[in-house]
Amino acid sequence: MAAKKVGILGATGTVGQRFILLLSEHPIFTIHALGASSRSAGKEYKDAVRWKQSKPIPDNVKKMIVKPCEAELFADCDVVFSGLDADVAGDIEMAMLKKDIAVFSNAKNYRRDPIVPLIVPTVNPDHFDLIPHQRSVHNLKKGFLITNANCSTTGLVVPLKALQDAFGPLSHVIVNTQQAISGAGYPGVPSLDILDNIVPHIGGEEEKMEWEVGKILGGVSENKNGFSLLENTIVSATCTRVPVLDGHFETVSVKFANGCPSVEDVCKALENYSSDAEKLQCHSAPAQPIVVTYDADRPQPRLDRENLKGQTVTVGRVRKCPVLDIKFVLLVHNTLLGAAGSSVLNAEIAVAKGLI
Amino acid sequence: MAAKKVGILGATGTVGQRFILLLSEHPIFTIHALGASSRSAGKEYKDAVRWKQSKPIPDNVKKMIVKPCEAELFADCDVVFSGLDADVAGDIEMAMLKKDIAVFSNAKNYRRDPIVPLIVPTVNPDHFDLIPHQRSVHNLKKGFLITNANCSTTGLVVPLKALQDAFGPLSHVIVNTQQAISGAGYPGVPSLDILDNIVPHIGGEEEKMEWEVGKILGGVSENKNGFSLLENTIVSATCTRVPVLDGHFETVSVKFANGCPSVEDVCKALENYSSDAEKLQCHSAPAQPIVVTYDADRPQPRLDRENLKGQTVTVGRVRKCPVLDIKFVLLVHNTLLGAAGSSVLNAEIAVAKGLI
């Protein structure tokens, strides 16, 4: 199979930089075009970017000329990954879609669109089933638009899905997040705000978490032309920013609609959970969507965020909750599985399903 | 009134250092004796301590000779404050009590003792009513033993008391803490564990929070010889350590037994809450036990921990909880109101009540 040509929108941002690291040596994708704002367009990538990754810029990307994010300039891409900010993502991604390009977006703009799948790759890849309908609506042959979830939502829904599969619906979820600064991009969080400090507010984040869970854990309608949102799982989120570089940490309490399973059964259900991403043998699929740790003081961001290349969710401290049923903590790498890593794995799934 | 002579046990530790700063210029207490381990005993304080406060050691304390923590050496103190570690606090504090000394302890050892009050000064100073009974059991004339609460419990119970007073009992509380490193003493948390990291476990902390609330918010029995623990308020706690120097931050969701009040009424109840500590005009009482902030991104540890000299609890982001009734976040200075500040205010209350 010839390598698929990919374009990266928002290539100079922090999510864009992760895309470049993930895709520069990818077995089925090859970086073909880089898009960024007009300020960067026309420059060599190395001159346009403020590179903030601990690995250097891949050599094959350094001298690529950055383009403006105009659809015609990406028309020869098989796939376009978007790490664009929400204020510009809406128009650009729609223009790309109209050019019949397969678009994988990290932006929030189309997550609530009734015909755009919101896919966490190890949770609901079956939502790709809606693509034929989306294509017919937009009159497309090969293009489509997929979004992945908010980074904190992503970490949460993987274990929720495992629990829902094993024990039936969850009625209530209370989640508290302690989120890494890389989630805010660059320059992002000023150091004066976060050194020796916590910021107890991230604009729109709680609303996203409380809403997105319902679409992701819900199903595709019978005739594959819409989504049935989960209405009986109520989520309450509080989101905070902490002085951690990478890795969103969350504490979670859940209540089951059909009665509380044992801690042992919960651990087993989490450990045994598997997804189509592995079954389809996708390159970026983690060996396990969930790693359960039994050490009392784990997971920790610095020690566990790179687990299974940052594509798994690490769950620990599973125990009874005196108020709801079960509580646990989790860690997700916010720019890998929580952002660029989800998009890339979603695209691999799409290839495996023959959609690209 | 002649100044009361005070002794400080564990004077070289981080809580002991806070006691020294609080008491070195106190209107009714004067530092009379310093106690520490045998390793420190016999040395001048400045040579025995590894001082870690941003204010220098008070001049009147620098050259005081540290004593071993033997009761006879503190017999001429009117009050003894204990910042001892739990592994030695039990025996030493009991020996002090038996010498008829008034002891204010920060250790956990006697918090569950059925005749020892567990007092947060702006919450339950009425628990001093049990002192006559305690004295009669131990056959004492002027001595007694009071403990203050765990630092995270302290931050939590102040708003819970305000809500309980205003709206009747709470049925359920879910709390998540993000605790400062100073809470672990010195050397305490290794920097390799906490820089760019979160540690999702603090030994025994969750159990303390879940239990202590019931004693503090419960009442004194009718004949003043015991405590009636609150049994119908169920607390679920998850405690984590974060890279913050001072100030424990908590996110809280509560459910009321008698129906959910409005957010406005909750804010009013928190703002209007007052305690005997202010009414008795105690020196260290905050102007308000609770400061409510309406800024979306407050309280923050670095900016708010010194509010009202660290003796108040700052509450913010009061809003509806989709799962329980109301959620909010709070900040408490863990070594001021959360430790030494509570002890000192408790002692001031005891003086005002004529117990010392």
Added chain:
Amino acid sequence: MAAKKVGILGATGTVGQRFILLLSEHPIFTIHALGASSRSAGKEYKDAVRWKQSKPIPDNVKKMIVKPCEAELFADCDVVFSGLDADVAGDIEMAMLKKDIAVFSNAKNYRRDPIVPLIVPTVNPDHFDLIPHQRSVHNLKKGFLITNANCSTTGLVVPLKALQDAFGPLSHVIVNTQQAISGAGYPGVPSLDILDNIVPHIGGEEEKMEWEVGKILGGVSENKNGFSLLENTIVSATCTRVPVLDGHFETVSVKFANGCPSVEDVCKALENYSSDAEKLQCHSAPAQPIVVTYDADRPQPRLDRENLKGQTVTVGRVRKCPVLDIKFVLLVHNTLLGAAGSSVLNAEIAVAKGLI
């Protein structure tokens, strides 16, 4: 003496916030006017500022209306303190000066001006002697313009002056700085740049340090109409940014033109150094311009930056340098003595000298 009315330019910035804290309860100055950019002008101060200090906004300032930085609006001020950014400070400060206002600037714009004194208050208050000449050039009656030094320069020149006074000229100085993030203002340093990191470059800082020392340690010309720059003291600076909130730390090696004194004599000279600021009994003058610490691991930013209200320089680890003569480390609070604190003390000196 009636309180002097002061205006603060750049009142919403980090230096401006320090000015407000220093001046809101000052014995001889009273805050009369606040100036900021047109974006802030017209708003109440509390709504215009993003307050980042650990102490709250003083009540008497909260509701003051912020003005645009136009000279006529500050004409009734006895003194104007400027915390303006360099890109706007030049024109605004000159306009104020032309309005016959006494201006104390933190900006770099006029530091090299041949008739503008560059004054570190505990080092060279004799440079005020040039004011009559400056007034005659600009045809002023009561106005004048003074700048204070770069924050890192300030920390360095205080001990250099003490050494120069005691042992004659220094021939060579090598200095390395580790500077706090507050020096960059707000939003300033992005957290992604400084958490778990060092940034080995601060634009223009090394040049400032290498040049400013020569003007500050030099003298006023005999007829008081210019400065004789020190030409035989060569300074080499390397400046870095580190993850510290407040307090610039510097390591220094010096060579004396007239031979190397003993370590003991150096310590004595530093400890015994005094300046006119104390002799004039200025309110903000530190008891000692230099505090010498003999602890092997001090000064440390977190523990020593507040020494003597942040108006002293703390020097430690004085010892022989195998390459030059003597080496030591120092700490200066970068927004107190290193910025707003210098300006305020300079103004107090000017009042004491009858210039205001």
Added chain:
Amino acid sequence: MAAKKVGILGATGTVGQRFILLLSEHPIFTIHALGASSRSAGKEYKDAVRWKQSKPIPDNVKKMIVKPCEAELFADCDVVFSGLDADVAGDIEMAMLKKDIAVFSNAKNYRRDPIVPLIVPTVNPDHFDLIPHQRSVHNLKKGFLITNANCSTTGLVVPLKALQDAFGPLSHVIVNTQQAISGAGYPGVPSLDILDNIVPHIGGEEEKMEWEVGKILGGVSENKNGFSLLENTIVSATCTRVPVLDGHFETVSVKFANGCPSVEDVCKALENYSSDAEKLQCHSAPAQPIVVTYDADRPQPRLDRENLKGQTVTVGRVRKCPVLDIKFVLLVHNTLLGAAGSSVLNAEIAVAKGLI
């Protein structure tokens, strides 16, 4: 060639953990034995260690039984790497040597021994020439003892060697270090000492740097039975600890005995420098011993410490020093090239030279 069996002493410490990561998949070494204190001996490695690396414990090591560090238990090892603390390293390493084992030590104990080479692999692998003499003194057939340098010394001597090779001897070096916390091991630096702080003292570090340079940059005596220490290069060091996880940052000024080369020539000399480690095609040799960066704000610890797998020294900001001749900044990964990485590369060189 059959894989060489290696033992790791101090296997549970932070340097030991790095040895395990470096050696668990090494082409010519295979981990055969793990040694640690009696407290750990007898346990499976995973139970004995407090693992603090971001990569997990290699599977082939998890269940190895840790041994006490007794020489007979390591007698079947071809090589022993020691990450022991100085207080026990002296006796244990000597006992291993007497058992005719090839020992590569990170401890300071034998660095000044007149017949023990102190080798930085990309600087002075020719010091292996002394091994025959060392063997004859100790009456050994295959064993020998090599130490590597202090982590900060290591970062410094690589560029010094390049400069010395290109421009002749250096007469003076002034170096200031900003060292990462991982250099102090675990638990190491308490977080209360380093969050929002700098500690301006690391016991013995400055003395090590000032002395070790002379042995490393000096030569082996003509008859290969001793070292000629460099006496005319005088080094002055100031060492500080900063809140960085990994990567020692240093600022350096140097003076050349034979006159100052141009900045361009210095950059060229640094970039073109090569060592026998690469020429011998050792597995862990970096492609370049020195990477020169021309970005004004680089190297930075978080972004550059992993350059060339942490085995290179990154040099930046090369420019004229107004006091000495040339100044620059550098970064070295303190537990890779600065510790375990040097030992492993030294051992690879020894194999390539036929000494093992």
